[in-house]
Amino acid sequence: MKVSKPRGTRDFLPEETARRRNVENIMRQVVNKWDYKEVITPTFENLELFTLKSGEGVIGELYNFSDKGDRKMALRPELTAPVMRMYVNEMQATPRPQKLFYFENCFRYERPQKGRFREFWQFGVEVIGSNRPDADAEIIALATTMLNAAGIKGDLHVGHLGIIRHMLKELEPDQQSKIMRLVDKKDDTGLEDYFEEINIPVELRRNLLELICVTGTDAIAKAREIVGDIEEIDKFEQILIFLDAYDIDYSINLGIARGLDYYTGMVFEIYAEGLGAQNQVCGGGSYQLIPLFGGGDVPSTGFGLGFDRIMEVCEIMPEKQKSVVIIATDETRTDAIKVATSMRKELTVYLDIMQRNFKTQLSHANNIGADYAVIVGKKEIESGKLTVKNMEIGDQSQLTLDEAIELIKNS
RNA sequence: GCCGGGGUAGGGUAGCGGUUAUCCUGUAGCCUUGUGGAGGCUACGAUCCGAGUUCGACUCUCGGUCCCGGCCCCA
Numbered sequence: 001m002k003v004s005k006p007r008g009t010r011d012f013l014p015e016e017t018a019r020r021r022n023v024e025n026i027m028r029q030v031v032n033k034w035d036y037k038e039v040i041t042p043t044f045e046n047l048e049l050f051t052l053k054s055g056e057g058v059i060g061e062l063y064n065f066s067d068k069g070d071r072k073m074a075l076r077p078e079l080t081a082p083v084m085r086m087y088v089n090e091m092q093a094t095p096r097p098q099k100l101f102y103f104e105n106c107f108r109y110e111r112p113q114k115g116r117f118r119e120f121w122q123f124g125v126e127v128i129g130s131n132r133p134d135a136d137a138e139i140i141a142l143a144t145t146m147l148n149a150a151g152i153k154g155d156l157h158v159g160h161l162g163i164i165r166h167m168l169k170e171l172e173p174d175q176q177s178k179i180m181r182l183v184d185k186k187d188d189t190g191l192e193d194y195f196e197e198i199n200i201p202v203e204l205r206r207n208l209l210e211l212i213c214v215t216g217t218d219a220i221a222k223a224r225e226i227v228g229d230i231e232e233i234d235k236f237e238q239i240l241i242f243l244d245a246y247d248i249d250y251s252i253n254l255g256i257a258r259g260l261d262y263y264t265g266m267v268f269e270i271y272a273e274g275l276g277a278q279n280q281v282c283g284g285g286s287y288q289l290i291p292l293f294g295g296g297d298v299p300s301t302g303f304g305l306g307f308d309r310i311m312e313v314c315e316i317m318p319e320k321q322k323s324v325v326i327i328a329t330d331e332t333r334t335d336a337i338k339v340a341t342s343m344r345k346e347l348t349v350y351l352d353i354m355q356r357n358f359k360t361q362l363s364h365a366n367n368i369g370a371d372y373a374v375i376v377g378k379k380e381i382e383s384g385k386l387t388v389k390n391m392e393i394g395d396q397s398q399l400t401l402d403e404a405i406e407l408i409k410n411s
Numbered sequence: 412g413c414c415g416g417g418g419u420a421g422g423g424u425a426g427c428g429g430u431u432a433u434c435c436u437g438u439a440g441c442c443u444u445g446u447g448g449a450g451g452c453u454a455c456g457a458u459c460c461g462a463g464u465u466c467g468a469c470u471c472u473c474g475g476u477c478c479c480g481g482c483c484c485c486a
Contacts, residue, residue, distance in 0.1 A: 004459090007477065054486050060412095061484080078486050111412085114480065260486065277481065304486090329444060357444035366447040377445060391447070 008118025022318035027123055027146045034142055036101040041082035047072040052292055053081045063107045075107035079124050087128055088295035096129030115278035115309045126302035133235050135301050136266040137242030143282050143303045144248050151316050154270040159256035162232030162265045177261055183212050184257035212255040219252035262287045274313045281309045322408055325350045325365035327375045336376045346405050372408050
């Protein structure tokens with residue numbers, strides 16, 4: 001092979017492309033029904049957008065470059081930051097909330113493995129301008145509905161950072177961040193070591209360790225026991241009540257921390273089986289990024305779906321459309337073009353462009369799995385009736401153009 | 412960044428220090444340009460790249476690269 005594709009990228013052949021588009025369309029139908037509006041942002045952005053959000057450390061995992069004007073750029077590694085940037089740049093005066101979605105490719109300079117590529121697709125949703133439980137619940141419900149529509153059985157875990165943040169509010173901000181990161185990693189020994197290091201009170205220490213293990217149906221009650229009656233728990237409970245109304249199964253998991261500072265409250269993750277180490281197909285939560293990009297105090301909530309991982313476990317196959325091949329002879333090629341043009345108003349029509357002989361055209365029609373062959377030969381032109389052959393059964397009949405279209409459409 | 416397994420025609424494969432490199436499949440054409448699926452014939456087509464060892468390397472060694480799986484990371 002002379003030129004290979006770049007590491008971590010993929011070619012999608014026609015069959016796989018059709019599968020992907022089909023599932024994409026299924027998910028688009030869902031977001032359309034929920035009245036979310038699609039947006040498109042640039043494939044590359046100023047590098048600063050991503051370092052502001054995720055720190056200088058991300059540069060190691062970005063496709064970044066300097067352009068010819070010596071500006072520092074990066075291919076987008078995700079779309080939340082670009083969408084928030086877009087909001088700050090040109091949507092701040094729009095009615096709230098904004099319910100937006102996107103489906104785009106993203107780029108990360110990482111080691112490829114199962115379910116992880118250097119170019120990958122994210123289907124994401126962001127609600128901008130509401131911090132109500134209603135918004136959080138809608139986001140989770142939408143994510144779940146989209147996955148269900150794609151035939152994915154996911155395991156939904158919901159948590160709330162407000163509760164753990166409330167417990168930590170007396171600590172220094174950087175101490176809070178550090179603890180959140182350790183919780184996110186489920187690094188219990190690291191956590192204990194750190195508690196020791198910064199010497200936090202024994203009671204807080206015990207409560208924290210207890211809280212991050214809270215799961216199950218009585219999680220809310222247990223959390224109240226540990227932290228007391230606080231507004232964050234009320235909010236979380238309200239989200240769960242709404243989720244019940246949406247009839248959604250979930251597990252409560254207060255150990256989800258999503259170790260990044262801009263997450264503010266509800267957080268959730270959805271896992272699917274059959275994906276090996278990279279089994280998370282969806283992650284989201286409420287967050288606050290707009291001030292970071294120079295906008296006002298506008299809360300947001302959203303999620304991203306890992307489309308490639310979804311495709312890996314999705315078994316939905318696109319419906320095959322009836323395919324029609326026009327068979328012509330050398331003297332009727334121009335007539336064949338006219339017939340094809342007429343039929344294409346209603347059907348998908350394949351026309352020979354190899355000047356194959358009659359027999360080989362039919363053979364080729366068979367090869368490409370045609371459902372019908374429409375013969376446009378001298379006899380047909382003279383009689384004004386086409387010969388329509390059912391390639392599966394092998395029978396054929398003489399029909400007018402309109403009759404032929406009807407027959408094939410209704411088959 | 413780390414660990415392991417791999418790389419032979421478009422796809423799937425066999426093999427071996429010296430072979431015309433195996434087989435299946437595919438594609439194109441032909442077996443009267445008015446009837447496909449079978450069959451026959453012909454053509455196309457490969458040892459990932461580089462260095463080393465050797466009289467001789469697809470085969471052994473080293474480096475690179477890419478693929479697969481795992482760790483780390485995961486916005």
